[in-house]
Amino acid sequence: MSHSEIRKAVIPAAGLGTRFLPATKASPKEMLPLVDKPLIQYVVEEAVASGIQDIIVITGRGKRAIEDHFDRSFELEENLKGSGKAQVLSQIRRISNLANFCYVRQSEALGLGHAVLCAQHLIGDEPFAVILGDEIIDAPTPALAQLIHVFKKRKGAVLGVQAVPRSEVSRYGIIAPRRLAPGLHRVEDLVEKPAPADAPSHYAVIGRYVLPPAIFPILRKTQPGKNGEIQLTDALRQLAKQSPMFAYEVQGQRHDAGDKLGFLIATVEFALKNPSLGPPFSDYLKRLRLNTGGPRA
Ligand code: G1P
Numbered sequence: 001m002s003h004s005e006i007r008k009a010v011i012p013a014a015g016l017g018t019r020f021l022p023a024t025k026a027s028p029k030e031m032l033p034l035v036d037k038p039l040i041q042y043v044v045e046e047a048v049a050s051g052i053q054d055i056i057v058i059t060g061r062g063k064r065a066i067e068d069h070f071d072r073s074f075e076l077e078e079n080l081k082g083s084g085k086a087q088v089l090s091q092i093r094r095i096s097n098l099a100n101f102c103y104v105r106q107s108e109a110l111g112l113g114h115a116v117l118c119a120q121h122l123i124g125d126e127p128f129a130v131i132l133g134d135e136i137i138d139a140p141t142p143a144l145a146q147l148i149h150v151f152k153k154r155k156g157a158v159l160g161v162q163a164v165p166r167s168e169v170s171r172y173g174i175i176a177p178r179r180l181a182p183g184l185h186r187v188e189d190l191v192e193k194p195a196p197a198d199a200p201s202h203y204a205v206i207g208r209y210v211l212p213p214a215i216f217p218i219l220r221k222t223q224p225g226k227n228g229e230i231q232l233t234d235a236l237r238q239l240a241k242q243s244p245m246f247a248y249e250v251q252g253q254r255h256d257a258g259d260k261l262g263f264l265i266a267t268v269e270f271a272l273k274n275p276s277l278g279p280p281f282s283d284y285l286k287r288l289r290l291n292t293g294g295p296r297a
Contacts, residue, residue: 005147005154006210007054009047009129012115013040014060014106019259024230028063029258030133030139033279035270037067041095044135046256050145052129055099056122058106058115067103071217072096091123116211122214125213127151130232132207133151133218134259136266139252143208146250151185151210155246159187159238160208166196172204173233187245192226192233206234207252215239 006095016022030040031258044055057066080089104118116130129144136145137160149160161175170193177185177200177222189200209232218235239245255269256262271281 004127004128004152005051006127007052008056008126009052009131010056010058010116010119010123010146011040011043011131011133012058012112013045013063014052014109014115015068016109016171017090017278018257020263023238026062026283028065030063031065031069032241032257034136034257034266038069039136041069042132042136043100043131044070046137046142046144047129047131049142050129050148052144053099054102054122054223056102057111057117058118058121059103060106060109067101067236070096070098070101072292080276087156093252094222109229111224111227111231113219113222113230113232113235116232117216117230120216120219123216127210127212130209133206134257136255136257137206137208137250138269139254141251143206143250143252144210147208147210147248150246150248153229154244154246157187157215157239158210159190159236159247160206160246160250161185161203161208161247162250163202164204166202169194169196169199169202169204171232172206173236174199174201175203176200177203181248182253183249184249185249187236187247188241190218190237191228202250205247208250209236211236212239212243214243222287253279273287 013030019028021031031038034042038281047055059066073268077089077092082091102122106115106118143160150158164172173190173192174194175187176189178188179185191200215235218238222235224229225234255266257266272278
């Protein structure tokens with residue numbers, strides 16, 4: 001097995017979903033439906049379309065619905081078979097065949113860095129991907145595939161970034177970049193959620209990472225940082241000091257679906273693009289005379 005193949009992806013899904021309360025009081029935020037699929041299915045499909053075979057979901061209390069979603073559902077399948085709904089049946093079966101799923105419980109919400117560390121024993125000694133389900137990236141080439149492409153050429157950690165307005169830098173990990181080529185930067189340093197005045201750039205890390213296993217011993221030593229959490233960004237900062245790290249400006253439309261407004265915008269955009277729902281939904285919006293600007297070209 002060549003160690004430049006990225007076979008495994010970690011999807012942290014143990015967060016409390018506080019930005020989406022009360023909807024997330026008893027249901028995982030990862031299961032919120034964007035039109036007709038839960039958010040986490042979009043990121044799993046992105047991973048699979050990028051060549052990932054093993055998906056490691058970091059879960060916590062109250063997240064059982066995620067496991068059920070990616071498992072077989074015999075009763076439902078029998079029922080659909082019996083009522084001749086072949087198309088829905090194949091859609092439902094496809095979900096459980098997408099990848100090999102593994103679940104690790106993070107018993108305490110100690111931060112994103114700690115969540116990634118929980119997957120160490122399943123990753124072993126090979127590079128891997130991390131995908132955050134709050135960010136849904138709508139792109140012809142899957143966002144993770146774009147990063148893996150860079151990883152194979154450059155042989156270093158690769159972070160997905162996008163330029164954000166200066167006023168929003170305090171919501172993200174922000175890189176200190178040195179430009180290497182169009183869309184590609186060397187990461188000299190990075191900082192978690194800086195104040196606009198302290199931000200080293202306006203390039204934000206957008207929840208897609210390809211990382212070497214060398215991140216694990218660093219994570220193990222990483223002390224709680226911003227908000228008292230063990231931050232992946234702080235461990236990446238250490239990693240960037242000892243080996244090359246790159247940032248790639250991901251091509252695609254990004255939605256912050258973990259936020260109420262971002263989720264609403266993503267819902268409208270995905271609904272308008274849906275072949276069967278798009279036309280009637282668009283008519284409805286026109287009737288409402290909402291100044292939406294219409295569907296994206
Ligand atoms: C996390 C990371 C941050 C990154 C962001 C992308 O923050 O800590 O560096 O920019 O995801 O979504 P969170 O949104 O979990 O607070």
